[in-house]
Amino acid sequence: MPTARDLTITEVRLTPILVADPPLLNTQGVHQPYTPRLIVEIVTADGTTGVGETYGDTKYLELARPFAEQLKGRKVTDVNGLFALLDEVAVAAARVDNAVDVGGLRGVQTADKLRLSIASAFEVACLDALGKSLGLPVHALLGGKIRDTVEYSAYLFYKWADHPEGVPAEKDDWGAALDPAGVVAQARAFKERYGFGSFKLKGGVFPPEEEIAAVRALAEAFPGHPLRLDPNGAWSVETSVEVAEAVGGILEYLEDPALGTPAMAEVAARTGVPLATNMCVTTFAEIKEAFTTNAVQVVLSDHHYWGGLRNTLHLAAVCRTFGVGISMHSNTHLGISLAAMTHVASTVPGLHHACDSHYPWQSEDVLTERLTFEDGAVRVSDAPGLGVTLDHDRLAALHRRWLEDDGALRDRDDAAAMRIAAPDWLPPAVPRW
Numbered sequence: 001m002p003t004a005r006d007l008t009i010t011e012v013r014l015t016p017i018l019v020a021d022p023p024l025l026n027t028q029g030v031h032q033p034y035t036p037r038l039i040v041e042i043v044t045a046d047g048t049t050g051v052g053e054t055y056g057d058t059k060y061l062e063l064a065r066p067f068a069e070q071l072k073g074r075k076v077t078d079v080n081g082l083f084a085l086l087d088e089v090a091v092a093a094a095r096v097d098n099a100v101d102v103g104g105l106r107g108v109q110t111a112d113k114l115r116l117s118i119a120s121a122f123e124v125a126c127l128d129a130l131g132k133s134l135g136l137p138v139h140a141l142l143g144g145k146i147r148d149t150v151e152y153s154a155y156l157f158y159k160w161a162d163h164p165e166g167v168p169a170e171k172d173d174w175g176a177a178l179d180p181a182g183v184v185a186q187a188r189a190f191k192e193r194y195g196f197g198s199f200k201l202k203g204g205v206f207p208p209e210e211e212i213a214a215v216r217a218l219a220e221a222f223p224g225h226p227l228r229l230d231p232n233g234a235w236s237v238e239t240s241v242e243v244a245e246a247v248g249g250i251l252e253y254l255e256d257p258a259l260g261t262p263a264m265a266e267v268a269a270r271t272g273v274p275l276a277t278n279m280c281v282t283t284f285a286e287i288k289e290a291f292t293t294n295a296v297q298v299v300l301s302d303h304h305y306w307g308g309l310r311n312t313l314h315l316a317a318v319c320r321t322f323g324v325g326i327s328m329h330s331n332t333h334l335g336i337s338l339a340a341m342t343h344v345a346s347t348v349p350g351l352h353h354a355c356d357s358h359y360p361w362q363s364e365d366v367l368t369e370r371l372t373f374e375d376g377a378v379r380v381s382d383a384p385g386l387g388v389t390l391d392h393d394r395l396a397a398l399h400r401r402w403l404e405d406d407g408a409l410r411d412r413d414d415a416a417a418m419r420i421a422a423p424d425w426l427p428p429a430v431p432r433w
């Protein structure tokens, strides 16, 4: 007879941390030297622990704390119940009224999206604990992997060599990338270190002509490799169409060239270039307009704000129904989230594009062993749960950094980080070009 397991949640630990981040440029500004993340641990009565990870900014912490309190006494098998609890977590109006999320780079901000961004970390932690308890990998709990490896793309950024002088920061070894030659050199380093075969350039930083030149240089240096360009909605429809005409033929897709579904629909109608998004379709409510106006051809899911791994599968099913492709978006994240992304991606049918991941930019992690890329892919773990182990010493050290911060870095603000180098900097009005 199998022994009964007690999967009642007895303890929930929330650990906010600050993680080193290089000076990566985007249309809003530059990444801070340290970025907030929240690590969630769930402990069950039989001593099983599950881990999850999500955004660590104050607005997420203030929701995660009351939510965590409600979980005690519930079972990790009650994953649907997590979502029923969400409505009970109050979101202050000031967090959503006219607010955009970090730097405006992840689409609308709604109370539900904030709540889902919290629930996702708890869902992952529950699935990790359940998998460990049953001796099954998370992908098995999602119906089973249909591929053994998940391919990722190199996430290229325009970048300074260092954070501004005098700003405490960890040194990175990527160097600067501020022109086509620098972007190609960065892509070569990504290929050499991790074997990536697809390249995405974060654009919206320099005038479109310069970014067109960088894409052309990439195409010349890496013939036949899929390329993407993502200016985070910084261009007008006219500029988007001009860029599409200039480099559409060498792009796998153009990502969020213009802001909002109507603008994306117009660009899509006027060009033959597939459009991807992690800005105009970031909630289920936005799907209908975008799909019925043919505004996007690929949705980049992100299990953090879509509300977890099972919601990602629901999104994938809707995309499949409408003949829209699916792949994955990424912000700064650690190995717990890379493991979660890899498990869910291994179960998604028709995943035809390499997923995004910031992970190579993160020199720090909270795991005993970093996840690795081979030929640009992460092997899907068959170990119980997510297949990762938390390093409590590392976690404590990164939490100490958070505790010692005076609050300046606890909320990611790319425009404020830019003002250290350019005091007059304000997030540019959109469209910027």
Ligand SMILES: O=C([O-])C(=O)C[C@H](O)[C@@H](O)C(=O)[O-]
Pocket (backbone or CB within 6 Å): 024, 025, 026, 105, 106, 202, 230, 232, 278, 329, 330, 331, 332
């Ligand atoms: O694909 C995207 O739009 C992103 O990854 C948005 C991110 O916020 C990225 O631009 C960043 O972290 O600078």
Ligand SMILES: [Mg+2]
Pocket (backbone or CB within 6 Å): 230, 232, 255, 256, 277, 278, 279, 329
């Ligand atoms: Mg994007």
